[in-house]
Amino acid sequence: MTGASAGTARSARLADLTHRDADWSGLRVVVAGLGVSGFAAADSLLEHGARVRVVDAVAPEPGSDSMLAQRAQVLDVLGAQLLLGDGAPEALPGPAEEIDLVVTSPGWPPHQPLLAAAAEAGIPIWGDVELAWRMRPSQGGAPWLLVTGTNGKTTTVQMLTAMLQAAGLRAASGGNVGTPVIELVQDPQPFDAIAVELSSFQLHWTHSLRPLAAACLNIAPDHIDWHGSLAAYSADKGKVFSGAEAACVYNVEDPATRRLVEEADVVEGCRAIGFTLGTPQPSMLGVVEEVLADRAFVEDRQQSAAELATLADVQGEAPTLAPHLVANALAAAALARACGVPPIAVREGLRAWQPEPHRIAHVASCDGVQWVDDSKATNPHAARASLLAHEHVVWVAGGLLKGADVEELVAAAAPRLRAAVLLGRDREQIARALARHAPEVPVIDVATTDTEAMDLVVRHAGALARPGDVVLLAPAAASMDMFDNYGARGDAFAAAVDRYVQEG
Incomplete structure (x- = not known):
């Protein structure tokens, strides 16, 4: 079969794969990555009769009982072909005409050699979320409510899920954080609604999603090294609105999100719904005095509003x-x-x-100083929101900036800064921005990366803080230069604060 005829046959076969009851048997699939989403994708494909090859650069150590080893063992028993180890993802695992589809884990960028080779050969590439959408039931599948944005996705999805459940619906959340959405769509007991958190990586590899409603919370530079440009990053975020049926939710204070709605190809009758921290206009939700008000989903949007909650309901027990x-x-x-x-x-x-750990989490209070862990603030946009929530801050920052610019962040936060304590690989970039925009602010550089680094950071921060101040870990950067993940970084901060407070 020629390359052209193979591509035609491939496209015709894939076009029919729109639900779990379609004929997946014999489909020749390469699954890129053996992480959480890759394993879930491979497992589901095997269950539906596909022929699966799994490729990953990491192979489990012989005799290992690691999670990677357990996943590999399960897939091997189920009949997958495993191609693991150095060099495995550097090319297609076989002739292009013998591959019908590549399903990629979200972290693999388009320029990765295997994915680039697949694209060059005309092999379709789906993400795990695209596969999940196509494995919904043929009838009665739960509507999807999508959330993306540079920051706030997880919190918003969790709030949404709590609201759905409070309404008596069987609802769950998954996607970028937590349960792979492909597991949710195949749950034996159907859901009434599914809240799906989507990263820009996942959206890049989606093609046919049709959500009931979708939201883009904000757009700020992030993952530019993966997408290649801010324009490409924004375009992938905008895919969240494609095919929306009822509502496209945008941030009134972030015009870029409104533009994405205006450019989206949606179902006829789908509405643009804004949210704002100010007084809402018709077709918006906003704040009136201390009440969250809805002027979008009421009968008379021009003259009335529905009271949804109060600011106290959002704050809960947080200080x-x-x-x-x-x-x-x-x-x-x-x-x-x-x-x-x-x-x-x-x-x-x-x-x-209830907020997740490491998201503006109160760690301790001592001598009039509040210690707050916002290790989840892994980019400048998230750190800015965290810093501007406090009047006087000793800022703990630094890590891997992933190509992000911190100039606007530092300029905005400068009036609130009591001092800054910097750590991590890209701390010098933050120090230079502080020198330009806040030259009077004391800056402590912690160069060490050993296990005592966070204790040193906390001692410096404690010495600089005054009663009424907040010592805030809001790194504006990723954590992998020093820690396994942002959670480990936050845990190290909290443990160091506890030791510092105990020492008196």
Whole structure:
């Protein structure tokens, strides 16, 4: 079969794969990556009769009982061909005409050699979310509510799920964080709604999603090294709105999100719904005094509004209320309301919601100083929101900036900074920005990367803080230069603060 005829046959076969009951048997699939999403994809494909080859640069050590080894063993038993180890992902695992589809894990960029070779050969590439969408039931599948944005995705999805459940719906969340969405769509007990958190990586590899409603919370430079440009990153974020049926939710304070809605190809009758920290106009949700108000999903949008919750419902037991949490709550409420959730369930969902660790988490109070862990602030946009939530801050920052610019962040935060303590590989870039925009702010450079680094950081921060200040870990950078992940970084900070407080 020639390359052209193989491509035609391949396209015709894949076009029919729109639900789990389609004929997946014998489909020749390469799964790129043996992480959480790659394993879930391979497992599902094997269950439906596909012929699967799994490729990953990492191979488990002989005799290892690691999670990677366990995944490999399960897939081997199920009949997958495993191609693991150095060099495995450097090329297609066989002739292009013998591969019908590549399913990639979200972290693999388009320029990765295997994916680039697949694209060159005309082999379709799906992400794990695209595969999940195509493995929904043929009838009665749960509607999807999508959330993306540079920051706030996980919090918004969790708030949304709590609202859906408060309305009595069987709802779950998955996607970028937590359960792979392909596991949710194949749950034996169907869901009434699924809240899906989507990263720009995952959206890049989607092609046919048709959500009930979708939200883009914000757009700021991030992952430029993966996408190649801010324009490409924004375009992938905008794919969240493609095919939306009921509502496209955008951030009134971030015009880029409105532009993405305006450019989206949606179902006729789909509405643009804004959320704002100010007073909402018709077809918006916003804040009136201390009330979250809905002027989008009420009968008379011109003259009336529905009270959804109060700021106190969002704040819960937290010592302060960050404005971006209010924005997240409004976005979640808009998606919930698009799904028919009544106002009382929005309120009850917010009251039930609990923030994840390392997201503006209160660590300790000592001598009038608050210690706060926002290790999840892994880019400048997230750090900016965290810094501007406090009046006087000793800022703990640094790590891997991933090509991001910190100039605007530092300029905005400068009036609030008492001091800065910097660590991590790209700390010098932050130091230079501080020298330009906040030359009077004391800066401590912690060069060590050993296990005592965070203790040193905390001692410096404690010495610089005054009563009424907040010592805030909001790194504006990824953690992998020194820690396994942002959670490990936050744990190290909290442990160091505990030791510091105990020492008195």
